[in-house]
Amino acid sequence: MSADEDVxxxxxxxxxxxxxxxxxxxxxxxxxxxxxxxxxxxxxIAAAIARTQTLLAFARARRWPVAHSRIVFQGxxxxxxxxxxxxxGMLILTEDNPASHFVPALQPAAGxxxxxxxxxxxxxxxxxxPWLMQCGVDTLVVAGCTTSGCVRASVVDAMSxxxxxxxxxxxxxxxxxxxxxxxxxxxxxxxxDVMPFEAIRQLAEAxxxxx
Amino acid sequence: MSADEDVxxxxxxxxxxxxxxxxxxxxxxxxxxxxxxxxxxxxxIAAAIARTQTLLAFARARRWPVAHSRIVFQGxxxxxxxxxxxxxGMLILTEDNPASHFVPALQPAAGxxxxxxxxxxxxxxxxxxPWLMQCGVDTLVVAGCTTSGCVRASVVDAMSxxxxxxxxxxxxxxxxxxxxxxxxxxxxxxxxDVMPFEAIRQLAEAxxxxx
Amino acid sequence: MSADEDVxxxxxxxxxxxxxxxxxxxxxxxxxxxxxxxxxxxxxIAAAIARTQTLLAFARARRWPVAHSRIVFQGxxxxxxxxxxxxxGMLILTEDNPASHFVPALQPAAGxxxxxxxxxxxxxxxxxxPWLMQCGVDTLVVAGCTTSGCVRASVVDAMSxxxxxxxxxxxxxxxxxxxxxxxxxxxxxxxxDVMPFEAIRQLAEAxxxxx
Amino acid sequence: MSADEDVxxxxxxxxxxxxxxxxxxxxxxxxxxxxxxxxxxxxxIAAAIARTQTLLAFARARRWPVAHSRIVFQGxxxxxxxxxxxxxGMLILTEDNPASHFVPALQPAAGxxxxxxxxxxxxxxxxxxPWLMQCGVDTLVVAGCTTSGCVRASVVDAMSxxxxxxxxxxxxxxxxxxxxxxxxxxxxxxxxDVMPFEAIRQLAEAxxxxx
Numbered sequence: 082m083s084a085d086e087d088v089x090x091x092x093x094x095x096x097x098x099x100x101x102x103x104x105x106x107x108x109x110x111x112x113x114x115x116x117x118x119x120x121x122x123x124x125x126i127a128a129a130i131a132r133t134q135t136l137l138a139f140a141r142a143r144r145w146p147v148a149h150s151r152i153v154f155q156g157x158x159x160x161x162x163x164x165x166x167x168x169x170g171m172l173i174l175t176e177d178n179p180a181s182h183f184v185p186a187l188q189p190a191a192g193x194x195x196x197x198x199x200x201x202x203x204x205x206x207x208x209x210x211p212w213l214m215q216c217g218v219d220t221l222v223v224a225g226c227t228t229s230g231c232v233r234a235s236v237v238d239a240m241s242x243x244x245x246x247x248x249x250x251x252x253x254x255x256x257x258x259x260x261x262x263x264x265x266x267x268x269x270x271x272x273x274d275v276m277p278f279e280a281i282r283q284l285a286e287a288x289x290x291x292x
Numbered sequence: 293m294s295a296d297e298d299v300x301x302x303x304x305x306x307x308x309x310x311x312x313x314x315x316x317x318x319x320x321x322x323x324x325x326x327x328x329x330x331x332x333x334x335x336x337i338a339a340a341i342a343r344t345q346t347l348l349a350f351a352r353a354r355r356w357p358v359a360h361s362r363i364v365f366q367g368x369x370x371x372x373x374x375x376x377x378x379x380x381g382m383l384i385l386t387e388d389n390p391a392s393h394f395v396p397a398l399q400p401a402a403g404x405x406x407x408x409x410x411x412x413x414x415x416x417x418x419x420x421x422p423w424l425m426q427c428g429v430d431t432l433v434v435a436g437c438t439t440s441g442c443v444r445a446s447v448v449d450a451m452s453x454x455x456x457x458x459x460x461x462x463x464x465x466x467x468x469x470x471x472x473x474x475x476x477x478x479x480x481x482x483x484x485d486v487m488p489f490e491a492i493r494q495l496a497e498a499x500x501x502x503x
Numbered sequence: 504m505s506a507d508e509d510v511x512x513x514x515x516x517x518x519x520x521x522x523x524x525x526x527x528x529x530x531x532x533x534x535x536x537x538x539x540x541x542x543x544x545x546x547x548i549a550a551a552i553a554r555t556q557t558l559l560a561f562a563r564a565r566r567w568p569v570a571h572s573r574i575v576f577q578g579x580x581x582x583x584x585x586x587x588x589x590x591x592g593m594l595i596l597t598e599d600n601p602a603s604h605f606v607p608a609l610q611p612a613a614g615x616x617x618x619x620x621x622x623x624x625x626x627x628x629x630x631x632x633p634w635l636m637q638c639g640v641d642t643l644v645v646a647g648c649t650t651s652g653c654v655r656a657s658v659v660d661a662m663s664x665x666x667x668x669x670x671x672x673x674x675x676x677x678x679x680x681x682x683x684x685x686x687x688x689x690x691x692x693x694x695x696d697v698m699p700f701e702a703i704r705q706l707a708e709a710x711x712x713x714x
Numbered sequence: 715m716s717a718d719e720d721v722x723x724x725x726x727x728x729x730x731x732x733x734x735x736x737x738x739x740x741x742x743x744x745x746x747x748x749x750x751x752x753x754x755x756x757x758x759i760a761a762a763i764a765r766t767q768t769l770l771a772f773a774r775a776r777r778w779p780v781a782h783s784r785i786v787f788q789g790x791x792x793x794x795x796x797x798x799x800x801x802x803g804m805l806i807l808t809e810d811n812p813a814s815h816f817v818p819a820l821q822p823a824a825g826x827x828x829x830x831x832x833x834x835x836x837x838x839x840x841x842x843x844p845w846l847m848q849c850g851v852d853t854l855v856v857a858g859c860t861t862s863g864c865v866r867a868s869v870v871d872a873m874s875x876x877x878x879x880x881x882x883x884x885x886x887x888x889x890x891x892x893x894x895x896x897x898x899x900x901x902x903x904x905x906x907d908v909m910p911f912e913a914i915r916q917l918a919e920a921x922x923x924x925x
Contacts, residue, residue, distance in 0.1 A: 088467050094378070094379050160630060162634070163456050163457070167451075167484070168305050169307055201483075205449070206633065207628055208621055208622075211584065211628065213847070214852075214875055219850060230482055238416070240374045241375070243845060243847030257299050260474060263440075263470065263471065272412075371827055402792070405788075406792075417844065419832055422665035423793060424636070425664055425665030430637070453633050507893065518801065520799050585877060586905070588729060588731050628874070659834055662797055663835065665795060667799070678721050685862075685897075693797075693801060693863060694797070
């Protein structure tokens with residue numbers, strides 16, 4: 082994408098947002114159904130789940146506010162919507178279906194917010210933005226799946242909600258490589274800083290040393 | 293992207309949303325600043341603006357509700373935000389700067405909604421969704437720029453707001469080809485029906501004939 | 504309040520919004536905890552619940568889209584918020600506590616939307632507005648409790664979301680008379696048409712006869 | 715309202731939210747049209763405007779983020795909505811009409827946010843919540859008019875957005891006494907701390923002394 086990148090550089094895209102004083106973590110849709118290549122998973126999602134365990138442990142150790150999202154539809158189909166019209170299989174993700182439950186390695190802990198949703202963004206129609214406001218979060222680190230779907234939609238909304246956003250590049254995954262790479266590129270140019278967990282760790286530790 | 297496409301097909305993505313009984317049109321950010329390759333424009337944006345003139349005339353002839361969005365920041369920088377932090381040049385788009393004004397060929401007509409925004413989506417923090425609700429719109433046809441930026445963000449929100457979305461493939465443009473193509477692919481798989489204006493015209497006329 | 508009313512009349516408040524072609528029904532927070540005078544109930548709430556049974560049966564018979572809201576907080580207190588800080592007892596309304604469950608006489612039926620919330624409005628941070636958009640609802644009839652709390656907040660948001668709102672005066676209740684009456688007055692002047700169920704029934708039947 | 719108050723006390727309403735570390739100020743709709751008793755004004759609005767000058771000076775001296783809202787409709791009537799259907803005279807409040815401009819004594823200063831709206835709440839369909847998020851505000855002090863209309867609706871939304879809210883009792887006004895008093899009562903019981911400016915000043919100074 083070097084010719085493309087050149088256009089963005091000339092037009093002044095891709096500046097850094099940096100990390101503020103109060104980071105939080107959002108883990109998006111790492112549920113059994115998205116971990117399963119025969120369900121909605123595949124690609125590098127398993128690797129992202131593995132790496133997110135380290136990120137989540139780091140966030141908890143530093144007492145960052147942590148939120149998780151999952152897709153849940155009503156069992157009677159009452160809340161089927163244009164999103165499920167586009168991807169009909171999504172409607173199996175009901176409260177009782179293990180496919181809608183978080184993977185065992187990334188269960189929410191007490192004190193962490195869980196939001197249910199029926200659309201891509203973890204912010205749209207949920208209490209996530211208000212919760213981050215009351216927690217005083219100024220920078221949202223994002224992990225989850227899929228990069229080109231619910232991650233990207235949530236990143237756009239997090240930025241629009243007034244937050245600096247840092248995408249943990251090795252903690253987000255997608256079922257297909259092309260969309261994964263294309264969305265990382267777009268997010269870095271327009272919405273967020275994109276970097277691997279190790280760089281986020283260093284940034285957070287440098288900030289604490291300053292403070 | 294054929295290997296990628298195969299994954300999506302196997303997992304049941306990409307069903308059609310179709311056109312409902314009451315379409316509306318949203319024209320996103322076709323302003324001078326985005327028409328100018330030396331500003332935020334370039335790529336196939338000029339071609340998309342040209343084609344949108346035909347689409348807009350068609351929508352008006354059929355009395356579809358029509359809305360337009362533009363990016364406008366305060367002149368004193370008070371509403372600079374994480375989006376403008378990522379793309380600092382955006383802050384020049386103030387009320388009085390011609391770069392923030394609609395291109396001459398696509399001026400809003402009386403009775404059409406205009407929303408100002410400081411983020412990618414034309415829905416986020418605006419009165420657009422309420423206006424479409426009161427107009428009774430059930431299907432939103434989308435034109436504008438950029439495909440991978442404000443168009444895509446608005447398409448995700450339109451769908452999340454309960455609307456069927458049809459992206460007019462030849463009426464959306466981007467400064468770079470890679471992101472344009474990648475977002476058309478993602479939108480077709482997950483959020484909207486993507487088709488050229490000619491197909492939208494035929495669909496609308498077929499629906500009227502039925503009705 | 505006749506002197507007050509006079510001011511509103513002189514300034515042109517209190518026009519009628521009327522009923523559109525596609526009404527829907529919203530039943531707000533008629534749960535055991537709000538039915539119980541020793542909980543959050545009392546006043547005329549029991550009478551409103553009784554009357555709402557007739558309204559709900561009417562709405563179902565006419566196949567109006569029906570939605571219900573309930574307050575639900577997480578069991579670990581993670582989503583305690585400024586609302587629960589103001590009314591700490593609200594935090595007992597967890598998923599498993601019968602106080603958060605709908606009263607037996609007003610259980611949701613299959614195909615009806617249920618939204619959980621942690622704030623007064625049934626629209627704020629929920630999928631209610633998108634659902635009404637996709638159902639094509641243009642007029643929202645509102646029942647529930649409390650008149651001066653969650654009903655009023657939801658009425659303001661319903662109107663702001665682009666809907667005509669009709670408050671079923673004998674199907675809304677409050678723990679105290681003063682706030683109940685004051686909110687009915689304000690809503691009639693500024694946000695909604697306020698009338699008893701019997702008038703709503705006649706309006707709906709007249710509309711059908713026309714259609 | 716002593717019998718009413720007793721019910722609220724028994725049910726545990728009316729706890730204090732207190733002031734956090736980072737207050738902000740919202741001034742709602744103090745425009746010429748609402749200052750004019752022959753327009754939408756009257757009652758104690760003039761007194762509230764006078765008192766808000768002191769509050770605003772105090773907020774600026776302490777470098778609190780300050781936001782202002784005004785109602786503005788399009789000149790062509792395109793964004794007439796259910797609110798203007800209820801109060802048709804509201805549609806005169808167009809960009810060019812002095813009635814929609816802020817009163818001379820309370821002009822926004824550079825660096826202060828101004829939001830336009832067509833509904834009661836200054837949060838609904840505006841960039842206000844994101845701006846407060848990025849400013850790190852945790853407590854919103856509220857002034858403006860009318861107490862039972864746009865102030866109350868904004869207070870409910872501010873609380874729902876995750877903020878502690880303090881209503882400056884002598885800096886909010888209404889065209890009629892009954893609704894003014896009833897809304898102060900409801901807000902104190904359920905949504906916010908209600909106190910005169912002098913108490914807010916003491917609270918803010920005490921907090922600074924602590925810090």
